[in-house]
Amino acid sequence: MIAEVLKNLFSPEALLILAAGTVLGIVFGAVPGLTGTIGVSLLLPLSFSMSAEMGLLLLGGIYMGSMYGGSITAVLLNIPGAPEATFTAVEGFPMTLKGESQRALYHAALACVFGGLAGVLVLLFCTPLLVKVALAFGQPEMFLLGVAGLTVIGALAGGADIQKSFYAVGAGVLISCVGADFASNTDRFIFGMTDLKAGIELIAVVLGMFAISEMILNLGNKSGKITTVPQKKISRWAVFKEFLSYKFALLRATIIGILIGILPGVGGTTACFIAYGNAKTLSKAPERFGKGSPEGIIANESANNAVVGSCLVPLLSLGIPGSGTAAIMLGALTVHGMIPGPDLFTKHADVAYTFMFGMLGTVLIMGLFGLFGIKLFSKIASIDLEYIIPLTIVFSFLGAYANSNRMFDVVVALVFAVIAIVMKRNGFPVAPLVLGVVLGPLLEEKLRISMVLASAKRQNIFLFLLKRPLCVVLVVLVGLLLYFMMRTGKRPRKAED
Amino acid sequence: MKKRTIAWILCAVLCLALVGCGKTGGGEQTPQAENTAPAEQAPQEESAVPAEQTPQDEKQSVELPKQIEMIVPYSAGGGTDNAARVVADALSEQLGVKVIVTNQAGAASEIGDQAIAEAASDGSVIGVLGAPDPQYLVATKDTAFTMEDFRYLAVYNLSLPMLIGKADGFTTVEEIFDYGKEHPGEITIGVSGGGPKTEAAILMSCGEFEATVVDFGGSADVSTALLSGDIDLACLTPSYLSTLEPEGCVPLVYFSELKIDAYSDVPSLKEMGFDVNIAHNPVVVIPAGAPEEIVSRYQQALDAIGQDPAIKEAFEALNTTYYYMSGEELDSYMDGVDALITDMVERYSSVFQ
Incomplete structure (x- = not known):
């Protein structure tokens, strides 16, 4: 079987598909609005015409590549190519403004490779153990995990007033309630608009609040460039040494990415937010966050890519996708007649292992492309704004449209661009609002299900939660995180004093 | 000036492409x-040409x-x-x-x-x-x-929708009916979407008992909840059984008349005397x-x-x-x-x- 897998993997066709898929993924990730999910969805029909292993390698390459691609425009233009790259933009763009874009991009590439490798290795060697961990997380535990995620508000607040962060996150949660309710299908806050029944798309919110608003704010920039500071050259080795000095942040973020990736329905964006919040909370230099901290980029990107491998754990072993992109890959598996579960590893072992080992190849290609293409990418920062602004706005519209192919989402992106500008002008941080939109559905669904389960046991929700050992652990964790959040929230004020 | 003109042309072309995408459907x-x-x-x-030429049907025109x-x-x-x-x-x-x-x-x-x-x-x-x-x-x-x-x-x-339970829980539909009557509201049934919700209601109607129906955002979530023990029963289709069975889950009954070969020994509600057929x-x-x-x-x-x-x-x-x-x-x-x-x-x- 090993010989078969190696033969499959090292065939010219497989190598070409792997490389093409990964590079295509990087492009999808880098173009604002075109996410890996859209890439996988668009290439899905093409994969049907290929053999199962080649089709899966193509989609896997796109998925992995897109996770890295998102960091390029995030660092250089302050535009996250996908929601997962939000905090790479928060930390990477200030570095570009200081002429350190190459340093930021190398950190992002190294973190992507480390996180990606770790995720695929646990997929290869720890699947049975991780499946047990995933199943230990019931609905109440997932709810508490969502609450733990909310506690990163303090870290996301930046220098802003923590009270304003709370308002922003509250608004985000409310925005996530728009549309047909998941259980009763009752329409909420739709004001008679059919398009709102499907809810507010996260990608439209992110593109509006980060990409479009940033471009609008850049209108009238007299220098005509993103930055006039020349971009400094830096050796890969120097960055690598610095990268290793953040080893604990890297490991923590990777573990967070792996653990969240295996939980169905939680998603990569949540993993990135929590990893970033955790890195800032436990950092020796939290004051550097928001002003260009490599530690923040490393946390975000390693968690982001660790999710890719780990979300395939429940997909391949239980048929349960851990992310939106994984859900589309489940469709690809099904069409090729491969049903996830133990049978996949017995009846179609050659395909399953070719795919899993092939994912290691995607990490390698992504790393090579990233590390050797950075000098080229960093030139983007010196392009005139008169090209960047129209291109970014059009691509953002395209991205908002392409997710569900509705012009309505383009309008949503525009509305949120205006909201972001108003918020920024009044000292409200934008990131907590996005956090609210990301975590809102998870919190609502899991809380409501937990309450129904508690009522079936004739218990109140608090008692129900406290009777579950893992819930107790999570409650303590939430308490600790709240304490750290308040501490982090106070720090900027002290600095200001 | 020249650069600006190029930028505007580029922008206009991309806008046209976007509008073009919009016109083809909105999906x-x-x-x-x-x-x-x-x-x-x-x-x-x-193949289209000879098909139109062959007068198989005058409606081909x-x-x-x-x-x-x-x-x-x-x-x-x-x-x-x-x-x-x-x-x-x-x-x-x-x-x-x-x-x-x-x-x-x-x-x-x-x-x-x-x-x-x-x-x-x-x-x-x-x-x-x-x-x-x-x-x-x-x-x-x-x-x-x-x-x-x-x-x-x-x-x-x-x-073909089925009711799926855990091997260490209910093993027959009769057991569910009996327990449900004695303990109203205690049995939890996971569903996602209109079909499975209807099936849960059908089960309660057939057994004349009351259960707690738990709504999930997707069928994969129902499957996870059954595996993690959050719910007692799940209304799912047989495609989930390949992953659920090895983890200790069992199919209990079909809501449809038809069955699939691999699970032909599982009874259907129709065979149990209830006039039910839904797929x-x-x-x-x-x-x-x-x-x-x-x-x-x-x-x-x-x-x-x-x-x-x-x-x-x-x-x-x-x-x-x-x-x-x-x-x-x-x-x-x-x-x-x-x-x-x-x-x-x-x-x-x-x-x-």
């Missing part, structure tokens, strides 16, 4: 036909649009989408025109269902409904469409009001697809049960499901709220 255009075109278009054209949009009210990669793509490819070949799948997901299929209902009835748009979701929507909320807005054309595959099935539909000639042209093509052994194999590869239905059989089956859902919604309003 997620997964380039079904585009991707397959290089491989398939040539033979399609070859009916002009179909050069491009047909097939709206799927769910995301790409799901069960209905997979089935729709098989039909779209075959239909392209049969009719000799491009059939483009557009996904218009959202609000439990309501967005896409409404788009099909409101589409032009000139044959340029057809759709694939994920029954019984639209029937459930019509029965439970004030939708902008009714089932009268669709004309059913064909069903190719069925997903989940993608239904190819055309907006009501389409001219008879167009409908009949589609029907002829879809019937021919239904006879093709390669199509049967393609559906079986999707891990669903191949079962072709059209005409009166399909209408009567869909009416039966309608009646069942309406009855359950009236009797178990709390489950559907």
Whole structure:
């Protein structure tokens, strides 16, 4: 079987598909609005015409590549190519403004490779153990995990007033309630608009609040460039040494990415937010966050890519996708007649292992492309704004449209661009609002299900939660995180004093 | 100045491209036909010409649009989408025109269902409904469409819903009924969507007991909750059994009359004496009001697809049960499901709220 897998993997066709898929993924990730999910969805029909292993390698390459691609425009233009790259933009763009874009991009590439490798290795060697961990997380535990995620508000607040962060996150949660309710299908806050029944798309919110608003704010920039500071050259080795000095942040973020990736329905964006919040909370230099901290980029990107491998754990072993992109890959598996579960590893072992080992190849290609293409990418920062602004706005519209192919989402992106500008002008941080939109559905669904389960046991929700050992652990964790959040929230004020 | 002109031209071209995308439908255009075109278009054209020349049917002369949009009210990669793509490819070949799948997901299929209902009835748009979701929507909320807005054309595959439990829990339906009567509300049944909700209500109606129906955002979540022990029972389709069985789950009963070979020993509610038959099935539909000639042209093509052994194999590869239905059989089956859902919604309003 090993010989078969190696033969499959090292065939010219497989190598070409792997490389093409990964590079295509990087492009999808880098173009604002075109996410890996859209890439996988668009290439899905093409994969049907290929053999199962080649089709899966193509989609896997796109998925992995897109996770890295998102960091390029995030660092250089302050535009996250996908929601997962939000905090790479928060930390990477200030570095570009200081002429350190190459340093930021190398950190992002190294973190992507480390996180990606770790995720695929646990997929290869720890699947049975991780499946047990995933199943230990019931609905109440997932709810508490969502609450733990909310506690990163303090870290996301930046220098802003923590009270304003709370308002922003509250608004985000409310925005996530728009549309047909998941259980009763009752329409909420739709004001008679059919398009709102499907809810507010996260990608439209992110593109509006980060990409479009940033471009609008850049209108009238007299220098005509993103930055006039020349971009400094830096050796890969120097960055690598610095990268290793953040080893604990890297490991923590990777573990967070792996653990969240295996939980169905939680998603990569949540993993990135929590990893970033955790890195800032436990950092020796939290004051550097928001002003260009490599530690923040490393946390975000390693968690982001660790999710890719780990979300395939429940997909391949239980048929349960851990992310939106994984859900589309489940469709690809099904069409090729491969049903996830133990049978996949017995009846179609050659395909399953070719795919899993092939994912290691995607990490390698992504790393090579990233590390050797950075000098080229960093030139983007010196392009005139008169090209960047129209291109970014059009691509953002395209991205908002392409997710569900509705012009309505383009309008949503525009509305949120205006909201972001108003918020920024009044000292409200934008990131907590996005956090609210990301975590809102998870919190609502899991809380409501937990309450129904508690009522079936004739218990109140608090008692129900406290009777579950893992819930107790999570409650303590939430308490600790709240304490750290308040501490982090106070720090900027002290600095200001 | 020159640079600025170039920038504006670039911007205008991209805007035009975007507007162009918008005009073709307003749904997620997964380039079904585009991707397959290089491989398939040539033979399609070859086959289309002799087909039109052969006077198999005088209705062949009916002009179909050069491009047909097939709206799927769910995301790409799901069960209905997979089935729709098989039909779209075959239909392209049969009719000799491009059939483009557009996904218009959202609000439990309501967005896409409404788009099909409101589409032009000139044959340029057809759709694939994920029954019984639209029937459930019509029965439970004030939708902008009714089932009268669709004309059913064909069903190719069925997903046969089952009740699945844990091997260390309930092992027979009778046990569930007895325990449920003694402990009202204690049994938890996980569901996601209108079909499974109806099935949970049917189970309670058959056993004359009360259970707690737990709504989830998706079937994968129901499956996870059953595995993690959060719920006692789950209404799911057999495709989940390949992963659930090795983890200690067992199928208990079918809600459909039909069964799949691998689980033919599992009883159906019908065999237990209850008049129940419900399945989940993608239904190819055309907006009501389409001219008879167009409908009949589609029907002829879809019937021919239904006879093709390669199509049967393609559906079986999707891990669903191949079962072709059209005409009166399909209408009567869909009416039966309608009646069942309406009855359950009236009797178990709390489950559907």
